Amino acid sequence: MTDVASIVGIGETAYMRKPGSGLSLLGLQLQAAVRAIEDAGLTPRQIDGIMPFPNLGYAEGFAANLGCENLRFQSIVWMGGAAPVASLRVAGAALRDGLADYVLIPAGWNGYSGARARQTVAQDVSSLPGGAIARDYYLPFGFTAPPQWYSVMARRHMHEFGTRAEQLGCIAVAMRKHAQLNPNAVMNGRPMTLEDYMASPMLADPYRFFDCCLETDGAAAVVVTTPERARDLGKKPVTLMGAASGQPHPADEITNRKDIFRTGLTLAAPEAFGRAGISPRDVDFAQIYDCFTFEVLQQLEEAGFCKRGEGGAFVEGGRIELGGELPVNTHGGLLSEAHVLGMNHIVEAVRQLRGEAGERQVADAEIGVVTGWGDFGDGSIAILRRG
């Protein structure tokens, strides 16, 4: 198999709620970008490609501040939280075709101190997946936000396969345990038991409060280049073996899918594993986009780590915890580290594959998976290898 690209630089800001980052949306992301470029041993003048997160930045603004005077490639993948991982794949294609030599992929927001998602929906329908469809057919009935949209899928999964709240709780508890080993995790120092989880109030039944990701300030970034260029840089390279993205059908409306569990990842995962030439059994850890607990379970199924309907049993018994068969979200994820739009999942995967994850290091980690989930079920997946 031909390797797609290499990740050679990672950068993160501090992750926090109160008192907030004190930085602008762009300033926050620039801080992470500078760290990623330095980590790669590059200068901003060598960054000639930038792929911002949809609605959160423009390549021009990044380039003008960083001093990227040789910018020649920019692109935005409009897949919500699936964008960072999907951007890795697009960057790989751009690098291979010579559109750029070093691509910066930043993401971040003031998700706590800035405009909160629940407030913007009332003012800006264009920020919603589905746009006018959501405005005309969802919002009049109070179907206004992601935990509500996705919990309809979760309930259906419970009905069809007998998935239980305690099993969703196993996911929340695993993420929280991992956060105790991560000093930059917002929930570090705040452990949680399954009893705590079950006692947490409902938000959008079957989603409790602790099924839901954090709202935090923070940014992260990576720098991607060709495998050949990566060998000339100082860092231990992490190689993108295979990656793919996909969309459900229809992607702009979440209730009328013939098979409601067929999401973007259902399409993307076989393609990515095929390109990488490995199977899910070969994977040492997985960083799964965890906007809500059920989305972790559902993606584990659609990525092929277990069969559809078996996700509930799969996440039980510590299998997805550090020391288990498939550690998931070793940094604590969006649920317990911070909501950095999944870019923090990519950064953590790289850290694990470099052997730099400290107390939470997966022993001898060689191959890791990162997924993204966005909008009404857009999906992306990257399979990464050390070296």
Place this chain on the structure above:
Amino acid sequence: MSQADASIPRPLPQLEGFAKDFYGHCKRRELRFQRCGGCGAWRHVPREMCPECGSWSWEWARSSGRGRVFSWTVVARALHPAFQDACPYAPVVIEMEEGVRILSEVVDCAPDELEIDMPVEVVFTDVTEDVTLPRFRRVAS
């Protein structure tokens, strides 16, 4: 929540294009969905062409108005300021006899009484002078 939040009105559909027709039928107490003139497939939400057969031909065909509860969520804490006072409320996905699904609510059913496959039928609620929403009520199975 503040008074300012409580003053934000419930969101309404924008009555233009297909939505103007769909909600116009609702105002006349008719639930109609697009039905393809090529292959006969029903569809919702409205689309320009048939994703099944590619036909541009379609009509607003009248639904029986009967369906079953497919899934739902119970919103215990509103994530839109206009729905603060409505909690708990349940957005419900109804699967109609024609096969299409519609997001709505069941008006005469407390959220904890909802059941998957519960039979329901459409009712109409005038929420403003211009807008009538299709909602559902329980029927004996």
